Amino acid sequence: MKPILLALVEGAAVFSGVTAMTALWRPDGVSDVHLAAEILLQALVLSICCIVAFYYNDLYDLYIVRDFEIFLLRLVESLGVAFILIAFSYMLLPETNMANGPFVSSILIIVGVVIPLRAATYTIMRRPAFWSRVVIVGASDLVADLIRETRNRPNAGLSILGVVDDRTPGDTAIFGVPILGPITDVSRILAESRPDRIVVGLSERRGRLPVRALLEAKARGARIEEATQVYEALTGKMALESLMPSALIFDSGYWKSRVVLTTGRLTSMIVSVVGLLATAPLMAVIAVIIKLDSVGPALFIQERIGRHGQPFRLIKFRTMQLASGPHSEWVQENQDRITRVGRWLRTFRLDELPQFINILRGDMNLVGPRPHPVANLALFFEHIPYYSIRCSVRPGVTGWAQIRYGYANNLDEEIEKMRYDLFYIKRMSPLFDLRIVFDSVKTVMFGRGAQSVELYNEQVAKAS
Numbered sequence: 001m002k003p004i005l006l007a008l009v010e011g012a013a014v015f016s017g018v019t020a021m022t023a024l025w026r027p028d029g030v031s032d033v034h035l036a037a038e039i040l041l042q043a044l045v046l047s048i049c050c051i052v053a054f055y056y057n058d059l060y061d062l063y064i065v066r067d068f069e070i071f072l073l074r075l076v077e078s079l080g081v082a083f084i085l086i087a088f089s090y091m092l093l094p095e096t097n098m099a100n101g102p103f104v105s106s107i108l109i110i111v112g113v114v115i116p117l118r119a120a121t122y123t124i125m126r127r128p129a130f131w132s133r134v135v136i137v138g139a140s141d142l143v144a145d146l147i148r149e150t151r152n153r154p155n156a157g158l159s160i161l162g163v164v165d166d167r168t169p170g171d172t173a174i175f176g177v178p179i180l181g182p183i184t185d186v187s188r189i190l191a192e193s194r195p196d197r198i199v200v201g202l203s204e205r206r207g208r209l210p211v212r213a214l215l216e217a218k219a220r221g222a223r224i225e226e227a228t229q230v231y232e233a234l235t236g237k238m239a240l241e242s243l244m245p246s247a248l249i250f251d252s253g254y255w256k257s258r259v260v261l262t263t264g265r266l267t268s269m270i271v272s273v274v275g276l277l278a279t280a281p282l283m284a285v286i287a288v289i290i291k292l293d294s295v296g297p298a299l300f301i302q303e304r305i306g307r308h309g310q311p312f313r314l315i316k317f318r319t320m321q322l323a324s325g326p327h328s329e330w331v332q333e334n335q336d337r338i339t340r341v342g343r344w345l346r347t348f349r350l351d352e353l354p355q356f357i358n359i360l361r362g363d364m365n366l367v368g369p370r371p372h373p374v375a376n377l378a379l380f381f382e383h384i385p386y387y388s389i390r391c392s393v394r395p396g397v398t399g400w401a402q403i404r405y406g407y408a409n410n411l412d413e414e415i416e417k418m419r420y421d422l423f424y425i426k427r428m429s430p431l432f433d434l435r436i437v438f439d440s441v442k443t444v445m446f447g448r449g450a451q452s453v454e455l456y457n458e459q460v461a462k463a464s
Contacts, residue, residue, distance in 0.1 A: 003060040010117055011051045015110040019043040025102040038095065040212075043106075045089050045096040050110055053082035056442045062155040068122045074113070079107070110418035122155075131159040135195040137186065137210065138202035139165040142227050144175045146201065149234045152177075155449040156234060158304035161193050184330055187213040190222070203242075235406060236428070237419035240385050249385060253426040256393075263430050265394075268366040272359035283353050286317055286345065291340040296322045299354060307394045312363040312372050315354040319345050330409045349444050355397045367433040368396025369421040372414075390421050394429070398440040400424035400432075 003210055022039045057078040058064045064072050090097045098106065124130055138141055143163065150158050163174055166182030173179060180189045190198065198217055202208055218224050226245075231239045248254060286300035300318040303311045319342025320334060338346070345351040358364040364371065369390050374378060380387050408414040424432070427431035 003062065006062075006121065007051060007055065007060050010054070010114055011047060012213045013117055014050055014110050015043055015047040017113045018046050018106040021105045022098065022102045025099070025105065041093075042096050042098050042102075045093065046086060046098070046103075046106055046110075049085040049089055050078075050082045051083055053078045055438070055443065056113075057081060062125075063153055066153075068119055071118050071122075072115075075111075079111075092148060125155045125157060128159060128462055131157050132196040133193070134158050134160045134197045134199060135180065135190065136160065136163045136182065136191055136199045136201050136227070137165075137214075138200060138208075138227070139163055139174050140201050140203040140227075140242070142203075142231065142239050143199075143201035145239070146199070146227055146234070147177060147229050148176045149231065151232060158197075161195060170406075183208060183210055186210045187216065189216045194220070195222055197223045197225060199225050199227050199230050232423060232426075236400070236423055237416075238422040240415065240419055240422070243386070248389065251426070252296045254389060254392075257426060260429060264365055264367070264428070264433060267430065267433070268359050268364075271366050272340070272356040274351070275356045276360075279353055279356075282350075283317075286341075286353070289341050290318055292337075294321060296402060297368045302373040304395070305374055305377055305391065306363055306371060307391065309377070309388075309391045312358070312361075312371075314363070315357055316370055317345055317351040317354060318342070319351050349398075352397050359397065363394075365394040365396050367398060367436050368394050369399050369424065370402055371395035379411070380414065384415055384418050386422065387418070389425060390418065393425055397434060400436055403436060403439045403443060 019039060022043055026035070026039075028112050041151055049248055054060060057074050059071065059074055059078055065074055091110065136146070147160060150156060150160060160177050162178035162180040164180050164183055165174065168182065180193065187210070195217070198214065200209070200214070214224055228239050228242050231242075244264075290298045298318060300316045300320075301313050302316075304314040306312040319339060320337040321339060323337065341353070355364060360368060384390075400423060401417040404420050405413075405417050408417050426435075
């Protein structure tokens with residue numbers, strides 16, 4: 001089940017339950033329109049606070065909250081966050097304040113609704129009858145990665161029946177799944193197994209792609225997909241090693257309409273103006289604290305790579321001691337230079353606040369790939385595949401790679417971040433930008449390191 005669908009279903013159920021319970025506590029019933037509107041508003045505020053708390057505690061990320069037991073543990077923490085949000089909502093909207101009886105009953109209703117719904121969700125997702133039966137044609141490194149990622153995501157709803165390939169004669173299994181037979185027998189294999197989805201993972205297709213068999217399977221209702229597309233959907237990043245230049249050239253996803261670009265730019269401008277006005281007092285306080293904590297200016301200005309590779313001067317709060325000479329641009333190699341205040345600012349991403357000025361100047365957008373130092377430009381163009389595509393859009397204050405991976409400390413990690421950046425550029429849209437902003441707020445509110453998702457990926461990979 002998609003996270004947004006799960007949130008909508010649970011949100012509707014919670015709202016309905018709280019509305020009914022609040023109405024039942026009225027001794028005289030719902031006698032007029034004004035009273036009905038008050039009840040609906042109270043139920044709406046309570047429901048929104050709970051759903052937001054669930055979202056910011058990853059209850060809708062079925063990769064992290066992968067089973068019912070983990071859900072129950074996180075639900076307790078989420079309710080604590082919900083109570084804080086409800087208290088703030090009562091301060092802002094006193095008319096939404098509920099009496100103790102209806103409030104306690106509503107919380108019990110929320111728990112009583114959400115727990116069975118989520119239990120049913122996990123039960124349904126784990127039933128083979130609801131899985132897509134998948135046959136993979138071809139054996140390659142990408143196929144190996146795809147199979148591993150599928151195992152790490154038990155709620156993805158994919159059941160891999162096996163691999164069709166003729167490069168491993170005599171073997172009965174590859175990458176931990178059965179070998180169904182050679183490509184020459186693919187018509188028979190597909191006719192017998194009747195897969196819902198066929199994933200093509202051939203590293204070399206010339207003369208090997210079973211076109212007729214795939215067309216016949218498609219006519220029977222099977223969904224034909226490239227392994228790169230499935231990998232992207234599962235992981236939220238691109239399989240760089242398997243990308244063909246022709247795919248990038250002809251893929252329309254990397255071409256953005258004026259509407260998308262203009263919407264992103266206008267949104268960024270509005271947010272930057274509001275952000276500067278709202279955070280001006282906070283930035284003044286931060287500047288003073290930086291000056292008191294260490295020697296040097298409050299602001300750090302550095303040449304960064306902008307759109308089309310053009311340099312611009314990025315503005316941040318200074319988080320490190322001033323360098324006495326030439327130094328590396330990697331964060332890990334400068335850990336000893338990070339100040340006490342700087343470490344705190346980095347945790348909550350508050351060092352990025354002055355970049356609202358860069359947005360107003362046209363250097364950046366609110367969302368986009370993070371701009372790299374100009375000093376690393378030659379290195380990245382030489383060693384990172386398709387780096388020029390990354391430079392085709394304005395860099396951002398926050399981005400998909402930032403919330404999914406975080407800081408890079410060497411070239412290999414920059415390449416890993418590039419996978420996320422290309423994924424963002426391909427799927428860039430106002431809704432995707434909105435999701436990234438929400439996830440960025442999660443990082444700021446809870447002080448989570450942006451590498452938490454990637455670290456979790458590594459833990460899951462080791463466990464599997």
